Amino acid sequence: xxxxxxxxxxxxxxxxxxxxxxxxxxxxxxxxxxxxxxxxxxxxxxxxxxxxxxxxxxxxxxxxxxxxxxxxxxxxxxxxxxxxxxxxxxxxxxxxxxxxxxxxxxxxxxxxxx
Amino acid sequence: xxxxxxxxxxxxxxxxxxxxxxxxxxxxxxxxxxxxxxxxxxxxxxxxxxxxxxxxxxxxxxxxxxxxxxxxxxxxxxxxxxxxxxxxxxxxxxxxxxxxxxxxxxxxxxxxxxxx
Numbered sequence: 001x002x003x004x005x006x007x008x009x010x011x012x013x014x015x016x017x018x019x020x021x022x023x024x025x026x027x028x029x030x031x032x033x034x035x036x037x038x039x040x041x042x043x044x045x046x047x048x049x050x051x052x053x054x055x056x057x058x059x060x061x062x063x064x065x066x067x068x069x070x071x072x073x074x075x076x077x078x079x080x081x082x083x084x085x086x087x088x089x090x091x092x093x094x095x096x097x098x099x100x101x102x103x104x105x106x107x108x109x110x111x112x113x114x
Numbered sequence: 115x116x117x118x119x120x121x122x123x124x125x126x127x128x129x130x131x132x133x134x135x136x137x138x139x140x141x142x143x144x145x146x147x148x149x150x151x152x153x154x155x156x157x158x159x160x161x162x163x164x165x166x167x168x169x170x171x172x173x174x175x176x177x178x179x180x181x182x183x184x185x186x187x188x189x190x191x192x193x194x195x196x197x198x199x200x201x202x203x204x205x206x207x208x209x210x211x212x213x214x215x216x217x218x219x220x221x222x223x224x225x226x227x228x229x230x
Contacts, residue, residue: 004156035218045157045204045221091156095219100145100164101172102206102219104156 002027004094006105013082014113020067021077021108023092032096034068034075039107040088048090051075079110087112116140118222120205126228127195135190135225137205144210146188147172147219148180150201157204163188195229202226 003026013019025034036048051059051068058066063080079086092105121136137146144165149157149172159172163182177199179191188207192199203226206219 033218037221043202043224043226045206045224047218047220050218093156100147100162100170101159102147102157106154106156 002029002094002096002103004092004103004105006090006092006108008108009106010109010111012111012113013079015082015084017082018078018080019082019110021079021090021092021110023075023077023105025073025075025092025094025103027073027094027096029096032094034066035093035095035102036064036066036075036077037091037093037104038086038088039091040085045091049077082112084112084114086110118205118207118220120203120222120225122225123223124226124228126230127192128230129196131195132191132193133195133227134192135203135205135227137188137190137207137222138186139188139205139207139220140186141207141209141220142185143207143220144185145208145219146182147206147208148178148188148190149204149206150174150199151204151224152201160190160203195227197229200227200229 032053034051038046049061067076089107095102118139147162148160161180166185181189205222208219211217
């Protein structure tokens with residue numbers, strides 16, 4: 001069974017600074033997707049970034065980038081130039097090809113301060 | 115293009131009452147899902163569907179039933195609500211990628227359910 005671990009329950013960063021959220025996962029599969037979802041106070045689950053395991057290049061989306069280390073089964077999210085609107089719960093998630101179930105970590109609550 | 119919508123946004127039930135949550139998507143996605151989110155936990159899959167007329171159990175299916183009579187709609191039913199079903203419920207959908215695998219899941223805004 002796949003598991004996703006987010007070891008940082010809460011983090012804080014000042015506006016305009018950079019922060020990295022950690023995620024590790026465990027799987028015996030070789031083909032899979034990894035995701036970071038953001039859940040602001042509105043509760044909406046918003047896709048931040050996606051990585052396919054076969055791609056060696058790390059995914060980037062504007063201020064958001066990942067450090068994907070397949071051998072280490074690590075998938076961290078870096079947020080550059082943090083903004084107040086980045087304050088949210090961030091969930092790391094995993095799904096293998098052909099699976100129906102998206103496995104979530106327990107989340108990291110990020111607070112961006114002035 | 116509204117994406118994934120959920121009805122209602124909030125509901126209070128008494129123990130033993132029944133209700134149906136409606137999820138609708140306008141992206142022509144094959145896959146649809148129902149999750150629940152409880153404090154301190156990530157989302158847990160209740161039931162899912164891989165196409166119109168199909169349903170399957172997730173990891174926490176007990177006490178819930180689902181139906182997918184139309185491709186764009188996925189209904190979640192509680193026949194006899196219990197306080198343990200107090201939670202936030204999320205619907206999601208995903209497209210079918212080449213090779214028959216699903217892809218990114220897109221979520222609705224959630225339904226907050228309180229069972230007294």
